[in-house]
Amino acid sequence: MSTQIRLRNCAKTFADGTRALAPFDLTIEGGETIVLLGPSGCGKTTILRMIAGLEFPDAGGVISFDGDDVTRQSIEKRRVGMVFQSYALFPNMTVAENVAYGLKVHGVPSAERDARVDAMLEMMHIDMLADRRIDQLSGGQRQRVALARAIAVQPRVLLLDEPLTALDAKLRVRLRTEINALLRKLGITAVYVTHDQEEAMALGDRIVVMQKGEIAQIGTPREIYRKPQNPFVADFVGAANRMTGQMRDGRLHIGAHVFDAVDAFDPRHGAILDQGAVELYFRADGLSPCDLDEAHFTGRVEAVSYLGERLRLTVSGIGSQAVTIDTHADDVIEAGADVHCRVNADRLTVFPAVTAQS
Numbered sequence: 001m002s003t004q005i006r007l008r009n010c011a012k013t014f015a016d017g018t019r020a021l022a023p024f025d026l027t028i029e030g031g032e033t034i035v036l037l038g039p040s041g042c043g044k045t046t047i048l049r050m051i052a053g054l055e056f057p058d059a060g061g062v063i064s065f066d067g068d069d070v071t072r073q074s075i076e077k078r079r080v081g082m083v084f085q086s087y088a089l090f091p092n093m094t095v096a097e098n099v100a101y102g103l104k105v106h107g108v109p110s111a112e113r114d115a116r117v118d119a120m121l122e123m124m125h126i127d128m129l130a131d132r133r134i135d136q137l138s139g140g141q142r143q144r145v146a147l148a149r150a151i152a153v154q155p156r157v158l159l160l161d162e163p164l165t166a167l168d169a170k171l172r173v174r175l176r177t178e179i180n181a182l183l184r185k186l187g188i189t190a191v192y193v194t195h196d197q198e199e200a201m202a203l204g205d206r207i208v209v210m211q212k213g214e215i216a217q218i219g220t221p222r223e224i225y226r227k228p229q230n231p232f233v234a235d236f237v238g239a240a241n242r243m244t245g246q247m248r249d250g251r252l253h254i255g256a257h258v259f260d261a262v263d264a265f266d267p268r269h270g271a272i273l274d275q276g277a278v279e280l281y282f283r284a285d286g287l288s289p290c291d292l293d294e295a296h297f298t299g300r301v302e303a304v305s306y307l308g309e310r311l312r313l314t315v316s317g318i319g320s321q322a323v324t325i326d327t328h329a330d331d332v333i334e335a336g337a338d339v340h341c342r343v344n345a346d347r348l349t350v351f352p353a354v355t356a357q358s
């Protein structure tokens with residue numbers, strides 16, 4: 001059975017007065033992988049350390065594992081496994097000795113210990129490295145050892161703090177896929193910290209997006225990507241283009257053009273907005289180049305970047321700031337040219353415009 005983790009009314013102010021976390025509630029279901037995503041300093045690691053028992057919430061906060069209050073319990077009692085960005089391995093021990101270490105501390109008899117170490121090394125595809133010293137391994141191999149060591153002791157909960165950050169891009173993607181498969185296979189409750197949106201999408205059953213010590217949104221990767229609930233989340237998950245418009249009677253007006261069936265969400269009131277000035281957030285697929293007779297707008301191409309499968313255009317003259325628009329890789333478009341484009345209204349996320357009063 002996998003462990004459910006509940007955090008209730010957990011806040012954290014450090015001794016020097018730094019308020020790292022505003023009070024928040026979060027329930028992580030047994031077997032679920034939750035990703036904490038957000039920019040540097042938003043409080044991700046502090047949440048992880050509170051779940052581990054390395055940090056305690058302010059008075060009034062309660063952490064429970066399967067309903068048992070563990071708020072004041074030490075890390076040893078909680079049975080959590082941890083994997084960090086820096087591997088925290090013993091450099092002079094072999095791979096097998098590193099993985100066996102926790103089992104030794106827990107008093108697992110040597111025959112069982114050896115069998116469990118072998119199984120872990122095999123699972124992480126590093127059995128051929130068992131007798132190597134840590135300082136003879138690559139970064140990716142070290143991170144595999146760190147994972148093997150963390151799960152060897154059969155923890156109730158696995159906590160991972162930016163475990164792939166130190167690795168190169170290709171290896172990150174490979175190990176990310178392996179970690180995903182491993183978490184599914186073990187069925188263990190896992191909390192994974194990252195500032196990388198793509199990693200969060202790939203790994204999380206649900207993602208908790210954080211902003212300055214507060215939860216900005218909790219949702220599945222699809223919800224976070226397609227239905228961001230506020231401009232911060234929209235911007236953080238890549239919808240960096242912005243234009244302005246008006247909602248009138250539930251229809252979106254951009255300049256002289258009118259679009260139906262666009263949901264405008266007002267995060268301040270948690271309700272649909274059908275009147276008033278709005279800001280539109282969208283990715284490079286929110287506008288598409290087209291012929292003049294189909295066009296809503298015409299802009300000027302400021303720059304063209306070749307992304308392999310597609311071209312990314314930076315276009316001025318459509319919104320108040322330049323926007324990025326993707327087009328086919330084999331289109332011939334050069335900087336300085338005019339480009340006609342259509343709005344893909346279903347790709348827009350609409351929020352009330354930020355006014356002086358709000």
Ligand SMILES: Nc1ncnc2c1ncn2[C@@H]1O[C@H](COP(=O)(O)OP(=O)(O)OP(=O)(O)O)[C@@H](O)[C@H]1O
Nearest residue numbers: 014016018020039040041042043044045046047195
């Ligand atoms: N021991 C401490 N004493 C005082 N302030 C702290 C302490 N630990 C963390 N902080 C502060 O709390 C805030 C949240 O830090 P935290 O490490 O949780 O952020 P993070 O989102 O994990 O950032 P990063 O991605 O950079 O690791 C930051 O402002 C940080 O400077």
